Structure formats: C-alpha cells, structure tokens
Amino acid sequence: MAFTFPPPAHVVPLRLSRAGPPCPRRSSSSFSAFPTPPIPSRMEQQMMSTKASKLMEFPHLLAPHRDTMLGLISAIENRLGNHLLPSSVPSDVEYYQNESGTSQGTLSIRCGVDTSPIDFILASWLHLEQGGGAMEITNIAGYLKSSTDIPHFQFELVQCSPTFLILFLDLIPRKDTVLHPDYLKTFYEDTQLEACRQRLARLPEVQPYFSSSLYFRRVVSSTGILVGIKCEDGGTGTGTERVEEIIGEHIGPIANEVMRIWLDMCVDGGVREVSEIEQRAELEKRDKLIKRKAIEMDLSSSMPKQFGHEVADRVLRVIKSAYNIT
Amino acid sequence: MAFTFPPPAHVVPLRLSRAGPPCPRRSSSSFSAFPTPPIPSRMEQQMMSTKASKLMEFPHLLAPHRDTMLGLISAIENRLGNHLLPSSVPSDVEYYQNESGTSQGTLSIRCGVDTSPIDFILASWLHLEQGGGAMEITNIAGYLKSSTDIPHFQFELVQCSPTFLILFLDLIPRKDTVLHPDYLKTFYEDTQLEACRQRLARLPEVQPYFSSSLYFRRVVSSTGILVGIKCEDGGTGTGTERVEEIIGEHIGPIANEVMRIWLDMCVDGGVREVSEIEQRAELEKRDKLIKRKAIEMDLSSSMPKQFGHEVADRVLRVIKSAYNIT
Incomplete structure (x- = not known):
C-alpha cells in the first residue's frame, strides 16, 4: 500500500504467480527463513541465506526503528505462525537494487494456509x-481473504530525513463504514482504537499528514494514524535523538497495540465468516480497487526513477500478475 | 448535520411533516421572507416579520461572520432562486429559545421544486x-434528491469562544469513493476542491479537527475542511481581531468558492440523473443513515440541556417526523 509517499512498488501487497502459484503449500517457516524448496542446491542456499539476512537485518535503520519492525514480525510469528506458509516471492524480487547498488529493496510475502x-x-x-540523503521505508501489511470482513492491517514507517518521519498505521476497513455503522462499531469503536491514535497525536511533533492522493485519504479508517513527525534539529543533533525516542517509546508500543488488536480479531474470536457469494464479491471488488489504485500510482512514479526500468518492470510485472491486472 | 460539536438539533437538516406536507408548493420567495400563506392575518404578518429578521440579522455574530452567512445565502438565492419554495418550518421551530431567553435558535428550510x-x-x-460565555453556531446546508448523486453542501461555522472557531465546510459524498473512484474524480479531483482546503490549512492558526464521532469522520470527503482555528489572545484583544480577519479574508472567500463549485454542479452542467431504482434506493439508504446518526446524537446530547425538554422535544419531534424515524 502506498499511502505515505510517492509510492514505491514494494509497498503494494502482492501475490506471485510468475514463479508458480502464489502460495505453494509448504510447511510453515519463519520470516527469516526464505523460501526453502525441499532440496535446494548449494548456490541456491547461499542466495537465500544472503537475502534472508538482508530482510531481517534492516541494515540502514535507527535501532528503535529496526526493533519495532522485528517486534511486529515476531508478534505475527507467535500468533499466526501456524496460519502461514513460507514466503514465495521470486528471488530477484525478494532482494533487488539499482545499477549502482545505492538503492535497495527487500520483500517477503507469506500466504495463509487454506x-x-x-x-x-x-x-x-x-x-x-537520493540527493545526498537517504530515505528508509519499512512496511508490514496483513491482508485477509474475502471469506471474512476483518479489516486489513497496515504499518508503514518512513524516515524521510534524520529529523522527519511519516507513519501510516491502520486497520483498513473492508466496507463503507457510513453505510455499515455496525462494522465501525465492531472493529473501531468497541476495540478502543481511537485511544491509540490520540496517544500519538498528543506529542507536539506529531501532525496529521495528508496524502497527495485523494483516493487514499478515503481508504484510511476513522481511527487511522496518518501523521508526519518533525523533530527540529537546530544543528545539535537533538532532533535525531528525539526521533529515536519517539519511535522507541511511542510508535513502537502503539504499533504493537494496534497489531495486538488486529491479531485478536484474526485468531481469538475473530473469524467473521462471510458466506454469501454476493458479499464476498463486494469485498473482493473493493479490495481490488484499492490495489489497482496503488499499482497505477507505482507504475507512473517512483519505482522506475529509483531502480531503473528493468528492475521496476520486473517488480511491477510481478505485482500486476499477482493481481490479475494487465 | 452535527460534525463539529456536541450537536444541537438545529444542525440536522430536516423536513417538516408536522405542519402539513414538508414542501407545500408555493411560489418562490427569499430567505428573509418566511412562510407567507396567501392571506396572512395582521398578527401572523407581525410574527413572521419578527422571525424573518431574526434569521437574517444574525444578531450575535462578529461582522465578518454575519457577512459570510449573508453572502452564502445571497449566492444561493441568485443561483437557485427559481429552484426553491418558501420555507415551510412551523413557527415555533423557526424561532425558539430557552425559558430565560438567553439561548436562541432559528431555522429556515426551503424545499426544491419538483x-x-x-x-x-x-x-x-x-x-x-453557558458558563459565562456564549457560543455562536451557524449552518447552511444544501441537500440533493436521490434523482441525482451530486454531493450535498455543508457549511458550519462555530464560534466557541472569542478566540476559537470550528469550521466544517464540505461537499459530502453520496457514495463510497473507495468503491467509486470515478465519483471522486468527477466531484473532487476535477473540481480542484483540494486547493481550497490547502489555502486554509496554510494559516498557522488552523489545525485539523477530529470529531468525537468516528462515524462522522467518515462522512467527510477527501477534501473536506474540518478544522479548529485558535487565535492566541494574550489579554490584548488581538486574538479576537485575528479571528475577524481569518473569517473575513479566508473563511468567507473559501466558503464562497466551495459553494460556487457546488452551485455549478447543481445548476450549470450538473444534473447527474440517477434513473435506476436500485441506485436511488442505495443513495437514499446512505443519506438516511447519516441523518439517523445525527439525530441519535442530538437526542442524547445538547438540545435538552440548552433549551429544556419542552423545546428540545418539539424540535426533535419535528426532525424525527421529517425523517420518518420513530
């Protein structure tokens, strides 16, 4: 999903059909164990190992940013481990870089079991x-099948500069909550998600962030956290220290809390089964429109600029194939 | 509509059935000429005159606030005069007050011709x-029939204190714009409404305002202006002067621009006819849900506190009757 910035393609959730069916039914494994076919060659093993460490290392992040990502991934593995298959992303999309190697991307996708x-x-x-600076974009998304109407989970934290962050943290509604107030009550009012939003909003550095896409502004829920966080520097480096403090003491705990609420929905009492074909079709239509919009933005914006046309085409072809968009 | 504050009932658009059909088919008249039956008695004429002037006087407002209201009403009369019937609100709801006369309300509703x-x-x-201070709430809303899917117009400006305002200015979508991106493009992207929002957002005193109702947060469009405007006073009175300046030089012109865009939709090229019964029913269902939510909030909140139960019941009975809500 690409809410917080001219969207690089990696943030569009995708399923892969290029290298076989999107979710080959293998035994479950952790995020750090990338796709492991039964008897991989030595070379394949080396490639996988390199790629695996690259994802889980988060080599360019501030320590609290990396810890937040690892904490969220760990929570998913603890609660959803037996729901998930290993990642099935083709190797040249799991890790990719531009010609000079200065820009890099990683991607892991683990599908749910039947x-x-x-x-x-x-x-x-x-x-x-870019332009003498670096930008770090991290993303964790959890998407549900149309057999349930539980919201999708989205965490995206972008460090745009040493003193400026953009955060998108939300449970994305699957229905129009104006037409379905019961949906709003179940997933947003009764879960007290608003308290999480308010806790972060109280920090003086935090301001609402308006996506340049009018479409994505409407994708965000009533309690969605879409904010810019600006820490003045004054040349003393204190701005960067404050960024670390805000990530470690506020963003991390709040993201964990929102994820806990979502995992409870998915696992404990969560399965809101959607059995009617018409209702499933409606959910699928809405989900697909959101994905299509994200892809349209990616196709025309940052991916080719950042990674060159060859890499961008490769990644985008995978995305389009996964979504059945030609 | 009751987006910006614990909502007094007056801000819920209503149709009246208590004093006859909601929109008796009379000849058109201006907002300042309240319902004029063909041969009114002398006493009736006096009563109407008093009430008419009360609405159009806006006796408690700062001059730029009053001028903004008069300007918007004038724009409606100029562009939609031949669309509208005279107001048909019963006299005891057109103007009402609490027992001591310290709190007062007015209401005019003019229905469209067939x-x-x-x-x-x-x-x-x-x-x-209340509590040693006064609050001024002003409201102009334009609602469309289900024969078209043109957005509704909403302007609500609340002076909460001498130095604090809340503004809600929007074209309220009739459809889920996530599921209908073409609707978003036609009414929000192509009309450049975002430029209006951004112009106001640039003022340092302006901050996004989060309604306490998660429901109403989703009623607002992508380009909706829902803001709090806080002008520091410092005991010098400059805060109030700045409030006047912001209303006169920014809110007024921007509200006029948004209304012009909406009036163009309604009059010039606007009639997007909705002919299919299913589509009309969907529009009606969504509109009605929004109204029902507003009424629920009114019933339990500020009206009885402000005006006593008798007046509140009278106004709310009219609203419920108008919406067929028992």
Whole structure:
C-alpha cells in the first residue's frame, strides 16, 4: 500500500504467480527463513541465506526503528505462525537494487494456509539514496481473504530525513463504514482504537499528514494514524535523538497495540465468516480497487526513477500478475 | 448535520411533516421572507416579520461572520432562486429559545421544486449562553434528491469562544469513493476542491479537527475542511481581531468558492440523473443513515440541556417526523 509517499512498488501487497502459484503449500517457516524448496542446491542456499539476512537485518535503520519492525514480525510469528506458509516471492524480487547498488529493496510475502482467514502477510524495507540523503521505508501489511470482513492491517514507517518521519498505521476497513455503522462499531469503536491514535497525536511533533492522493485519504479508517513527525534539529543533533525516542517509546508500543488488536480479531474470536457469494464479491471488488489504485500510482512514479526500468518492470510485472491486472 | 460539536438539533437538516406536507408548493420567495400563506392575518404578518429578521440579522455574530452567512445565502438565492419554495418550518421551530431567553435558535428550510435536483436548503443560527460565555453556531446546508448523486453542501461555522472557531465546510459524498473512484474524480479531483482546503490549512492558526464521532469522520470527503482555528489572545484583544480577519479574508472567500463549485454542479452542467431504482434506493439508504446518526446524537446530547425538554422535544419531534424515524 502506498499511502505515505510517492509510492514505491514494494509497498503494494502482492501475490506471485510468475514463479508458480502464489502460495505453494509448504510447511510453515519463519520470516527469516526464505523460501526453502525441499532440496535446494548449494548456490541456491547461499542466495537465500544472503537475502534472508538482508530482510531481517534492516541494515540502514535507527535501532528503535529496526526493533519495532522485528517486534511486529515476531508478534505475527507467535500468533499466526501456524496460519502461514513460507514466503514465495521470486528471488530477484525478494532482494533487488539499482545499477549502482545505492538503492535497495527487500520483500517477503507469506500466504495463509487454506483454513486461515489470512490471505497474506507482507514485510519489507526499502533504502533509497537520493540527493545526498537517504530515505528508509519499512512496511508490514496483513491482508485477509474475502471469506471474512476483518479489516486489513497496515504499518508503514518512513524516515524521510534524520529529523522527519511519516507513519501510516491502520486497520483498513473492508466496507463503507457510513453505510455499515455496525462494522465501525465492531472493529473501531468497541476495540478502543481511537485511544491509540490520540496517544500519538498528543506529542507536539506529531501532525496529521495528508496524502497527495485523494483516493487514499478515503481508504484510511476513522481511527487511522496518518501523521508526519518533525523533530527540529537546530544543528545539535537533538532532533535525531528525539526521533529515536519517539519511535522507541511511542510508535513502537502503539504499533504493537494496534497489531495486538488486529491479531485478536484474526485468531481469538475473530473469524467473521462471510458466506454469501454476493458479499464476498463486494469485498473482493473493493479490495481490488484499492490495489489497482496503488499499482497505477507505482507504475507512473517512483519505482522506475529509483531502480531503473528493468528492475521496476520486473517488480511491477510481478505485482500486476499477482493481481490479475494487465 | 452535527460534525463539529456536541450537536444541537438545529444542525440536522430536516423536513417538516408536522405542519402539513414538508414542501407545500408555493411560489418562490427569499430567505428573509418566511412562510407567507396567501392571506396572512395582521398578527401572523407581525410574527413572521419578527422571525424573518431574526434569521437574517444574525444578531450575535462578529461582522465578518454575519457577512459570510449573508453572502452564502445571497449566492444561493441568485443561483437557485427559481429552484426553491418558501420555507415551510412551523413557527415555533423557526424561532425558539430557552425559558430565560438567553439561548436562541432559528431555522429556515426551503424545499426544491419538483423539477429541481435540490431536495432542500437549510439555513440557521444558534446562540448559546453557558458558563459565562456564549457560543455562536451557524449552518447552511444544501441537500440533493436521490434523482441525482451530486454531493450535498455543508457549511458550519462555530464560534466557541472569542478566540476559537470550528469550521466544517464540505461537499459530502453520496457514495463510497473507495468503491467509486470515478465519483471522486468527477466531484473532487476535477473540481480542484483540494486547493481550497490547502489555502486554509496554510494559516498557522488552523489545525485539523477530529470529531468525537468516528462515524462522522467518515462522512467527510477527501477534501473536506474540518478544522479548529485558535487565535492566541494574550489579554490584548488581538486574538479576537485575528479571528475577524481569518473569517473575513479566508473563511468567507473559501466558503464562497466551495459553494460556487457546488452551485455549478447543481445548476450549470450538473444534473447527474440517477434513473435506476436500485441506485436511488442505495443513495437514499446512505443519506438516511447519516441523518439517523445525527439525530441519535442530538437526542442524547445538547438540545435538552440548552433549551429544556419542552423545546428540545418539539424540535426533535419535528426532525424525527421529517425523517420518518420513530
């Protein structure tokens, strides 16, 4: 999903059909164990190992940013481990870089087993060097099948500069909550998600962030956290220290709390089964429109600029194939 | 509509059935000429005159606030005059007050003629004295019939204190714009409404305002202006002067621009006819849910506190009757 910035393609959740079916039914494994076919060659093993460490290392992030990502991934593995298959992303999309190697991207997608309401879990980071600075984009998304109407989970934290962050943290509604107030009550009012939003909003550095896309502004829920966080520097480096403090003491705990609420929905009492074909079709139509919009933005914006046309085409072809968009 | 504050009932658009059909088919008249039956008695004429002037006087407002209201009403009369019937609000709801007379309210509703896409235009002000201070709530709303999917118009400006305002200015979508991106493009992207929002957002005193109702947060469009405006006073009175400046030089012109865009939709090229019964029913269902939510909030909140149960019951009975809500 690409809410917080001219959207790089990696943040669009995707399923892969290029290298076989999107979710080959293998035994479950952790995020750090990338796709492991039964008897991989030595070379394949080396490639996988390199790529695996690259995702889980988060090499360019501030320590609290990396810890937040690892904490969220760990929570997913603890609660949803038996729901998920190993990542099935082709190797040249799991890790990719531009010609000079200055910009890098990683991607992991783990699909849900047949009996799970989880469609897939996506985790990624992107390091972009540009104009003397670097930008770090990290993303964790949890998408549900149309057999349930539980909201999708989305965490995206972008460090745009040493002193400026953009955060998008939300449970994305699957229905029009104006037409379905009961949906709003169940997933947003009764879960007290608003308290999480308010806790972060109280920090003086935090301001609402308006996506340049009018479409994505409407994708965000009533309690969605879409904010810019600006820490003045004054040349003393205190701005960067404050960024670390805000991530470690506020963003991390709040993201964990929102994820806990979502995992409870998915696992404990969560399966809101949607059995009617018409209702499933409506959910699928809405989900697909959101994905299509994200892809349209990616196709025309940052991916080719950042990674060159060859890499961008490769990644985008995978995305389009996964969504059946030609 | 009751987006910006614990909502007094006057801000819920309403149709009246208590004093006859909601929109008796009389000849058109201005907002300042309240319902004029063909041969009114002398006493009736005096009563109407008093009430008419009360609405159009806006007696408690700062001059730029009053001028903004008069300007918007004038724009409606100029562009939609031949679309509208006279107000048909019963006299004891057109103007009402609490027992001591310290809190007062007015209401005008003019329905559209049969051939117009306009359902009704509502204009009102409310003056509430409480705790040593006063609050001024002003409201203009334009609602469309289900024969068209043109957005509704909403302007609500609340002076909460001498130095604090809340503004809600929006074209309220009739459809889920996530599921209908073409609707978003036609009414929000192509019309450049975002430029209006951004112009106001640039003022340092302006901050996004979060309604306490998660429901109403989703009623607002992508380009909706829902803001708090806080002008520091410092005991010198400059805060109030700045409030006047912001209303006169920014809010007024921007509200006029948004209304012009909406009036163009309604009059010039605007009639997006909705002919299919299913589509009309969907529009009606969504509109009605929004109204029902507003009424629920009114029933339990500020009206009885401000005006006593008798007046509140009278106004709320009219609203419930108008919406067929028992």
